[in-house]
Amino acid sequence: xxxxxxxxxxxxxxxxxxxxxxxxxxxxxxxxxxxxxxxxxxxxxxxxxxxxxxxxxxxxxxxxxxxxxxxxxxxxxxxxxxxxxxxxxxxxxxxxxxxxxxxxxxxxxxxxxxxxxxxxxx
Amino acid sequence: xxxxxxxxxxxxxxxxxxxxxxxxxxxxxxxxxxxxxxxxxxxxxxxxxxxxxxxxxxxxxxxxxxxxxxxxxxxxxxxxxxxxxxxxxxxxxxxxxxxxxxxxxxxxxxxxxxxxxxxxxxxxxxxxxxxxxxxxxxxxxxxxxxxxxxxxxxxxxxxxxxxxxxxxxxxxxxxxxxxxxxxxxxxxxxxxxxxxxxxxxxxxxxxxxxxxxxxxxxxxxxxxxxxxxxxxxxxxxxxxxxxxxxxxxxxxxxxxxxxxxxxxxxxxxxxxxxxxxxxxxxxxxxxxxxxxxxxxxxxxxxxxxxxxxxxxxxxxxxxxxxxxxxxxxxxxxxxxx
Numbered sequence: 001x002x003x004x005x006x007x008x009x010x011x012x013x014x015x016x017x018x019x020x021x022x023x024x025x026x027x028x029x030x031x032x033x034x035x036x037x038x039x040x041x042x043x044x045x046x047x048x049x050x051x052x053x054x055x056x057x058x059x060x061x062x063x064x065x066x067x068x069x070x071x072x073x074x075x076x077x078x079x080x081x082x083x084x085x086x087x088x089x090x091x092x093x094x095x096x097x098x099x100x101x102x103x104x105x106x107x108x109x110x111x112x113x114x115x116x117x118x119x120x121x122x
Numbered sequence: 123x124x125x126x127x128x129x130x131x132x133x134x135x136x137x138x139x140x141x142x143x144x145x146x147x148x149x150x151x152x153x154x155x156x157x158x159x160x161x162x163x164x165x166x167x168x169x170x171x172x173x174x175x176x177x178x179x180x181x182x183x184x185x186x187x188x189x190x191x192x193x194x195x196x197x198x199x200x201x202x203x204x205x206x207x208x209x210x211x212x213x214x215x216x217x218x219x220x221x222x223x224x225x226x227x228x229x230x231x232x233x234x235x236x237x238x239x240x241x242x243x244x245x246x247x248x249x250x251x252x253x254x255x256x257x258x259x260x261x262x263x264x265x266x267x268x269x270x271x272x273x274x275x276x277x278x279x280x281x282x283x284x285x286x287x288x289x290x291x292x293x294x295x296x297x298x299x300x301x302x303x304x305x306x307x308x309x310x311x312x313x314x315x316x317x318x319x320x321x322x323x324x325x326x327x328x329x330x331x332x333x334x335x336x337x338x339x340x341x342x343x344x345x346x347x348x349x350x351x352x353x354x355x356x357x358x359x360x361x362x363x364x365x366x367x368x369x370x371x372x373x374x375x376x377x378x379x380x381x382x383x384x385x386x387x388x389x390x391x392x393x394x395x396x397x398x399x400x401x402x403x404x405x406x407x408x409x410x411x412x413x414x415x416x417x418x419x420x421x422x423x424x425x426x427x428x429x430x431x432x433x434x435x436x437x438x439x440x441x442x443x444x445x446x447x448x449x450x451x452x453x454x455x456x457x458x459x
């Protein structure tokens with residue numbers, strides 16, 4: 001049910017892109033900060049109760065996609081309410097949002113709040 | 123199970139009468155009638171293999187147990203209750219594609235006890251994703267338990283998307299979500315530590331709940347046994363995995379004057395115990411799937427690769443028996459297989 005809902009969101013709003021390939025994820029998994037070209041979709045993997053990378057730097061207008069690879073559900077919630085919260089992401093569900101304004105966006109998983117990440121939009 | 127003279131026996135069915143959201147005089151009258159004698163909870167735990175843990179003077183002792191209910195203290199108990207936790211209805215992956223079945227097994231274990239528990243406490247994560255049909259299933263399975271009542275507190279999986287609105291509508295007691303009641307000469311406190319969680323933090327009680335707790339405990343005799351239950355551990359069990367509650371120390375400060383405090387939590391899907399002064403902390407097994415020991419492996423989450431058919435040995439329920447006039451009070455662990 002959730003997966004179906006997510007699929008509708010993906011199709012109707014085009015906010016969420018296709019999941020990043022495993023090689024992309026592997027390439028970013030060990031980096032603490034990743035520079036993304038403008039307008040490029042950037043993936044954050046949720047794995048082992050952590051956001052990978054924990055800090056991501058993107059250009060304004062970039063779309064960021066979170067993909068949950070845990071067997072536990074997670075959420076992506078802006079600590080300051082600066083962008084819409086995701087629904088519960090079950091295994092392999094994804095959520096995307098576009099960051100149009102420069103700034104620092106701290107977010108966390110609202111049910112596992114020790115999971116914290118930062119998006120830096122330049 | 124005849125209450126001693128002078129005791130005021132409270133039944134779970136009476137809980138609505140004794141739920142306290144603010145300090146009030148009538149509650150204090152109830153408490154004054156409760157025998158102020160020193161009573162201890164004795165906790166024994168047994169696993170399927172037959173291990174009995176006896177809590178004596180704050181020290182946990184283990185010994186072999188021949189059979190379920192075979193310990194003499196089980197017959198002496200003035201009342202008993204069972205803790206069920208982390209049923210995760212809706213979970214469907216390894217190592218347990220059918221958590222409904224394992225919950226039913228857990229209920230079967232409860233119903234097989236020689237003496238039905240007075241009530242059941244479910245310490246949260248009833249569901250995996252807070253979906254109405256998952257709550258429906260949980261409620262239906264719990265109806266099969268031979269106990270007069272089941273009391274609930276939410277886990278973080280039960281409050282997804284609506285801050286627990288659906289959970290509290292179905293399973294809530296009291297206005298605020300947290301509540302307390304007296305039963306058999308003991309005072310039970312149900313706390314909620316999975317709401318309004320803060321980025322970078324752990325579980326959270328919050329100022330309002332702490333103020334209520336302080337008031338709730340204020341009129342009690344220090345000799346009254348206290349049982350506190352909440353989903354997330356009320357002690358800093360393993361902060362790196364979020365296994366703790368940010369402001370639990372304040373709650374423990376209110377509880378430390380009591381001679382016997384038992385804290386029952388879920389969340390981590392395994393038994394961990396700790397004694398701090400007169401406060402004994404216990405976490406319970408899940409009825410759905412185990413999680414690794416603190417710090418073992420890359421993170422928490424389901425242990426997927428279990429040897430053979432060993433899942434049942436990781437799952438279980440807990441039975442608590444209150445024995446009057448003894449220097450111990452007991453918790454029983456039973457695995458499903």
